[in-house]
């Protein structure tokens with residue numbers, strides 16, 4: 001197993017904000033992707049007016065090689081109180097920017113798009129001026145499902161490509177690279193700000209990453225995040241490489257040079273990390 005280089009180490013940050021957030025979430029039967037994904041930024045993010053909530057339970061119907069979220073047991077039934085509980089929690093925490101993500105629920109009608117719409121609406125009806133970003137699955141390419149989410153008028157539509165096409169069979173076996181690009185293109189056609197993200201260090205080449213950046217630009221994507229893959233558990237894919245910070249800078253410069261408006265590239269960059277910066281700069 002590769003040794004963690006100094007630039008890939010990060011102190012956890014204040015435990016107090018972590019515990020406070022966790023107790024509030026438990027009280028309302030809510031989930032965050034931060035915990036399941038063992039995100040290195042968890043301590044830092046919970047001190048900011050931004051939070052990411054994971055809807056539709058914590059069991060996924062897919063098996064991505066990089067992800068430590070529960071799979072293989074029956075997904076949970078949809079909680080009808082989840083949208084209002086998230087709105088209540090966002091108000092209580094005085095959040096300015098909320099990211100709504102989910103496990104993939106290929107077992108539900110329209111992949112659970114309705115719960116995204118209800119959650120966006122509950123937050124926007126209760127908190128004036130709050131920014132709502134959605135980080136959605138691909139809904140198996142179902143255009144009607146996408147329309148249900150976009151009609152609820154999120155401020156930012158995010159869908160991650162996660163990696164380069166040649167690695168899909170290991171990293172995202174139930175997803176399709178072209179289908180995910182089409183989801184972003186269709187979302188952009190509705191006029192919403194779009195965003196996508198990939199991880200590096202899974203065995204991709206620099207040329208492959210640059211090709212993905214060109215594809216994202218061609219799909220009209222406004223913002224891209226590029227971060228280092230970190231192995232959450234021994235059941236997950238090995239880290240093939242700890243990418244040097246100079247290479248992250250090269251990707252950032254290349255992305256901006258081809259015309260991408262916002263490119264966040266660095267070892268700890270994640271799709272929701274510093275999400276509020278995208279609109280507020």
Ligand code: SF4
Nearest residue numbers: 060062064067103104
């Ligand atoms: S679809 Fe999302 S939640 Fe499900 S295994 Fe893949 S990354 Fe994890």
